[in-house]
Amino acid sequence: MPIQSVSWVSKTLAVTRKDIVSEFRTRYAVNAIVMFALVTLTVISFAIGLLSPSKEILSALFWVILFFAAMSGLAQAFIKEEESGTAMILRLSCAGSIVFFGKMLFNLLLLITLSILIVPLFIVFLKISPADWIIFTGGVLMGLIGLSGATTIIAAIVSKASVKGALFTVLSFPVLLPLLVAAIEITRVSFTGGSFADISAPFQLLVAYDVIMITLSSMLFDFVWRL
Amino acid sequence: MWWKIIIFFGMSAVIVAAFLTASPMRAADSLGPVDAYRIFYFHVPQAWVASLAFLISMIYSIRFLKTKNMEYDTKALTANKLGVMFAVVATVTGSIFAKMTWGEFWNWSEIREVSIFILLLIYGGYFALRSAVSDPDTRANLSAVISIIFAVAALFLIFVLPRIYGLFSQHPSDSILNESGQITMGATVRIIFFSSLIMFTALFFWVYNLSVRVARLSANLLLENKK
Amino acid sequence: MNPNFVVMIVTLIIWVGLFLYLFSLDRKVTRLEKKSES
Numbered sequence: 001m002p003i004q005s006v007s008w009v010s011k012t013l014a015v016t017r018k019d020i021v022s023e024f025r026t027r028y029a030v031n032a033i034v035m036f037a038l039v040t041l042t043v044i045s046f047a048i049g050l051l052s053p054s055k056e057i058l059s060a061l062f063w064v065i066l067f068f069a070a071m072s073g074l075a076q077a078f079i080k081e082e083e084s085g086t087a088m089i090l091r092l093s094c095a096g097s098i099v100f101f102g103k104m105l106f107n108l109l110l111l112i113t114l115s116i117l118i119v120p121l122f123i124v125f126l127k128i129s130p131a132d133w134i135i136f137t138g139g140v141l142m143g144l145i146g147l148s149g150a151t152t153i154i155a156a157i158v159s160k161a162s163v164k165g166a167l168f169t170v171l172s173f174p175v176l177l178p179l180l181v182a183a184i185e186i187t188r189v190s191f192t193g194g195s196f197a198d199i200s201a202p203f204q205l206l207v208a209y210d211v212i213m214i215t216l217s218s219m220l221f222d223f224v225w226r227l
Numbered sequence: 228m229w230w231k232i233i234i235f236f237g238m239s240a241v242i243v244a245a246f247l248t249a250s251p252m253r254a255a256d257s258l259g260p261v262d263a264y265r266i267f268y269f270h271v272p273q274a275w276v277a278s279l280a281f282l283i284s285m286i287y288s289i290r291f292l293k294t295k296n297m298e299y300d301t302k303a304l305t306a307n308k309l310g311v312m313f314a315v316v317a318t319v320t321g322s323i324f325a326k327m328t329w330g331e332f333w334n335w336s337e338i339r340e341v342s343i344f345i346l347l348l349i350y351g352g353y354f355a356l357r358s359a360v361s362d363p364d365t366r367a368n369l370s371a372v373i374s375i376i377f378a379v380a381a382l383f384l385i386f387v388l389p390r391i392y393g394l395f396s397q398h399p400s401d402s403i404l405n406e407s408g409q410i411t412m413g414a415t416v417r418i419i420f421f422s423s424l425i426m427f428t429a430l431f432f433w434v435y436n437l438s439v440r441v442a443r444l445s446a447n448l449l450l451e452n453k454k
Numbered sequence: 455m456n457p458n459f460v461v462m463i464v465t466l467i468i469w470v471g472l473f474l475y476l477f478s479l480d481r482k483v484t485r486l487e488k489k490s491e492s
Binding site (some may be wrong): 231234235238239242243245246247262265433434437440441444447448 | 457458459461462465466469470473476477479480483486487490
């Protein structure tokens, strides 16, 4: 059968699907990320749940949980390829950008799955609920897109290092800071109840950040991937 | 040769002028001792040089990725080494000033303090990455990529963040920018300040040039020894 | 003595020392470069 020119979209989705399937088998990343978020949420609930923290603090804590869960779960995106020896085949079979977007999509799905599990628990444990669900969901979604968009290439960088340790977190934090600030602000407004005008500034920042970071990462990805 | 003489007398003149002319701040408006504000002549140029160094390292990182010439990697590394030193000095002088005028060594709601701290984190991340990779080629490539990513993130932080951050800053508007506004930079102050800026920049380039030449010499020596 | 004056003298001393060090370093590096070129 002649090899048809397969669109890059389907190639990208194939990479994502491969990761999803292998994740289903072992569930390493999902377990790590969900358990970490759960534990962090529990610790926070015990520590300050009784003190009725303000909505501002809770919006920040929400993103603290997501951030650290992402730090624990997204670092392995490329390490498992290097370790299992499949990295070479991946490099040979498709362009770098396809691998990048495929992995990024997978990370995003991971984070979305996490959020679906954590948000209800967060609401129940800390007795807080978004006054405006549209703002809340929009903010979380754009934030997660930026989170996976910015950290995918950093995960690739860390996979090439000999001593990994906390390198992923150390490298990710300065890069993610603008995203965190904007996302926390949007979440805060969604908790306290505000208009779309309130969030226009941080939301624009978030969108700009997502677009710029994903574009930049996809341009630089080949330099890391082809080493 | 002559420019070294200029640097010597220029910087000496700045030092003399900084302490013998009137303090840049009016006694009536100053918090704490009015002479403490003299540090403005040194602290701001230091922070400026630290940012300049980082910019230079980003430019050399881009050139390295384009040409794969290891000389550019050395130049980027040297720029960052000098930059972090200036950043540390700037942070310490700023912190001392903060204690004398605002009463505390550190305050997270002060945007300038947060910015320089992030710069320190970025430098830290860069060196952490470099020490985590053993192969020189991989190290050069990864460092170049992360430099560019950090630079873009830093641009976000510098230009876009103050607009958002202002939303939850409760610090009395005594940031250094405001202070400059209050000083309104009388003619004398302006001359001394810009001279200091030029002198610090010239000093940086001299030390930078020296460091790069030393690195080049030791690399050549290493190659000769191997022969 | 005026405290500003004291600080200025100290700063100048530090600066002169630093400058002399850099200057001698510059000369050593130039000499080494000339030697490795020949």
